[in-house]
Amino acid sequence: MARVGYLDCFSGASGDMILGALVDAGLSPQSLRAELAKLPLTGYRLSAGKVQRAGLAATQVRVTVAKKQPPRRLSDIVSIIEGGSLPSADKEKGVAIFRRLAEAEAKVHGLPLAEAHLHEVGAVDAIVDVMGAVAGLRLLRVEELFASALALGGGRTESAGGALPVPAPATLELVASVGAPTVARQGGEERELLTPTGAAIITTLARFQRPAMKVDCVGYGAGSRDIPGWPNVLRLWLGTTVEEGGRLILLAETNIDDMNPEILGYVQERLFASGAVDVWLTPIQMKKGRPGVMLSVLCPLEAEGAIVSVLLRETSTLGVRLREVRRQEAEREVLEFESSLGPAVVKVKRLPGEPPQAAPEYEVCRRLAKASGRPLAEVYRIVQGEAQALLG
Numbered sequence: 001m002a003r004v005g006y007l008d009c010f011s012g013a014s015g016d017m018i019l020g021a022l023v024d025a026g027l028s029p030q031s032l033r034a035e036l037a038k039l040p041l042t043g044y045r046l047s048a049g050k051v052q053r054a055g056l057a058a059t060q061v062r063v064t065v066a067k068k069q070p071p072r073r074l075s076d077i078v079s080i081i082e083g084g085s086l087p088s089a090d091k092e093k094g095v096a097i098f099r100r101l102a103e104a105e106a107k108v109h110g111l112p113l114a115e116a117h118l119h120e121v122g123a124v125d126a127i128v129d130v131m132g133a134v135a136g137l138r139l140l141r142v143e144e145l146f147a148s149a150l151a152l153g154g155g156r157t158e159s160a161g162g163a164l165p166v167p168a169p170a171t172l173e174l175v176a177s178v179g180a181p182t183v184a185r186q187g188g189e190e191r192e193l194l195t196p197t198g199a200a201i202i203t204t205l206a207r208f209q210r211p212a213m214k215v216d217c218v219g220y221g222a223g224s225r226d227i228p229g230w231p232n233v234l235r236l237w238l239g240t241t242v243e244e245g246g247r248l249i250l251l252a253e254t255n256i257d258d259m260n261p262e263i264l265g266y267v268q269e270r271l272f273a274s275g276a277v278d279v280w281l282t283p284i285q286m287k288k289g290r291p292g293v294m295l296s297v298l299c300p301l302e303a304e305g306a307i308v309s310v311l312l313r314e315t316s317t318l319g320v321r322l323r324e325v326r327r328q329e330a331e332r333e334v335l336e337f338e339s340s341l342g343p344a345v346v347k348v349k350r351l352p353g354e355p356p357q358a359a360p361e362y363e364v365c366r367r368l369a370k371a372s373g374r375p376l377a378e379v380y381r382i383v384q385g386e387a388q389a390l391l392g
Contacts, residue, residue: 001240001241001242002143002144002240002241003140003141003142003143003144003238003239003240004142004143004144004145004146004211004213004238004239004240004241005137005140005142005144005145005146005236005237005238006145006146006147006148006210006211006213006236006237007021007145007146007147007148007202007206007234007235007236008148008234008235008236008237009147009148009149009150009151009194009202009234010148010151010183010235011151011193011223011230011231011232011233011234012150012151012152012153012192012193012194012195012198012223012234013150013193013194013195013198013199013201013202013234014129014194014195014197014198014223014224014234015125015126015128015129015130015132015133015195015197015198015201016060016061016062016063016125016129016221016223016224017198017221017222017223017233017234018129018133018136018198018201018202018221018234018236019032019048019061019129019132019133019136019221020048020058020059020060020061020219020220020221020222020234021059021219021220021221021233021234021235021236022132022133022136022137022140022219022221022236023048023059023061023136023219023221024058024059024219024220024221024236025140025217025218025219025236025238026140026217026219026238027136027139027140028139029046029047029048029061031139032046032132032135032136032139033046035086035131035132035135035136035139036128036131036132036135038084038085038086039080039081039083039084039086039127039131040080040083040084041080041084041124041127041128043065043066043067043124044063044064044065044066044124044125044128045063045064045066046061046062046063046064046128046132047061047062047064048060048061048062051222051226052226053220053222053223053226053227053231053232053233054226054227054228054229054230054231054232055231056220056231056233057220058220058221058222058233059219059220059221059222060221060222060224061132061221063124063125063128063129065123065124065125069123069124071117071118072117072118072123073102073114073115073116073117073118074098074099074102074113074114074116074118075114077098077118077127078095078098080127081094081095081098081127081131082095086131086134086135087138089138090131090134090135090138093134093204093205094130094131094134096204097130097134097200097201097204097205098118098130098200100174100177100200100203100204101118101170101174101196101197101200102116102118103177104170104171104173104174104177104196104200105117105118105170105196107173108169108170108173126197129197129201130197130200130201133201133205134205137205140238142238144207144211145205145206145207146206146207146208146209146210146211147180147202147206147207147208148208148210148302149180149181149182149183149208149302149305149306150175150180150181150182150183150194150199150202151182151183151193151194152166152167152171152172152175152182152193152194153166153167153190153191153192153193153194154166154190154191155190155191155192157191157192166191166192166193167192167194168192168195168196170196170199171194171195171196171199174196174199174200174203175194175199175203177203178203178208178270178273178274179270179273179274179306179309179310179313180202180203180208180274180306181208181274181275181302181303181305181306181309191225191227193223193232207273207275208274208275208303208306209275209299209300209302209303210300210302211241212241212242212247213237213239213240213241213242214239214240214241214242215237215238215239216238216239216240217238217239218235218236218237218238219235219236219238220233220234220235220236221233221234221235221236247326247327247329248301248324248325248326248327249277249298249299249300249301249324249325249326249327250298250299250300250301250303250304250307250322250323250324250325251296251297251298251322251323251324251325252296252297252299252304252307252308252311252320252321252322253294253295253296253297253320253321254294254295254311254315254317254319254320254321255284255286255292255293255294255295255317256292256293256294256295256315256316256317257286257290257291257292257293258316259315259316261293263314263315264281264293264295264315266314267295267310267311267314267315270310270314271297271299271307271310271311274299274303274306274307274309274310275299275300275302275303275306275307276297276298276299276303276307277298277299277300278297278298279295279296279297279298280296281293281294281295281296282294282296295311295315295317297311298325298327301324304322308320308322330349330350330351331349331350331351332347332348332349332350333347333348333350334346334347334348335347335348335358335387335390335391337386337387337390339368339382339383339386339387340382340386341368341371341372341374341379341382341383342368342371342372343364344360344361344364344365344368344383344386344387345360345361345364346358346359346360346361346383346384346387347359347361348387348391355391355392356388356391358384358387358388358391359384360379360380360383360384360387364383365379365380365383368383
């Protein structure tokens, strides 16, 4: 079992809503402040308190900045993050989030990455939101983060450069960059619901599917606006994964015979990023004797829109076949251990009444083979044998 979190973004998300949901789910504000104090960042105050949003109790986190912030580039923010004493994994995630933000800003403004000014998303409060979210997930022991489809909002919003349509161009670029699923407009949406900071955090750290999980608690993070008749909150479900003896899953298939096959590897990456459980290619023969491939995708039912969008946008296909199938799954886990060749990782499959079966991870064995000079097949045998011995 793994500790997981699921962000229910029915009213969008922002950096402060994510922090509010973490605190509401049990993160101590004092612990959060202590982690943020490890950054070389001053001139702000973080506070948290209970509020009501359309009858729902939620936690609102406010980051109050003492003075106006200068515009920052990606390199400035990376220096702040790297100059702190947070764990290296936190730094890597924080830099990845701001790099994604900077890439989106650079693209929509037609600038080189190094010249893109981050304006609001580079201010102290945005840095606190991002690094607070990263540190908060670690403090709550969340091993994997998931997210629902994203509510974007509508209308217009004000920025340092003037009025912008909602969703803001950088927000929409972030959503598009990973093929994130979105929901249709609904109540309360004539305003910005998903901010660039919230979009950057979620598209970098989360997978867009709802996991099978045992929910232990739910945290509600309040948005800054109290919208009449609309609960402007972000829900965070915390719990552990559970084994499903058999569940309905979606199989999407399409036949392709007129596309550069080099593109298929990229399509596979986009499909996995959009929630696919498995993706495979089957050689087939099409009409007029043309060779082709059948591209097959397994995904959760709720990921249908995102998966179909990737297939229609990224391939030459004109249609996708969809059907629900039932999938039985073995209990599985990941075992990390120190092998005689160095640090190793294997996947462990468990079946009732049978000994566990270890399957070495390719990338790890590839690294060990290069380091040791041994044939890859021999490394596989060594790692698998030692893992089996550990498992008994």
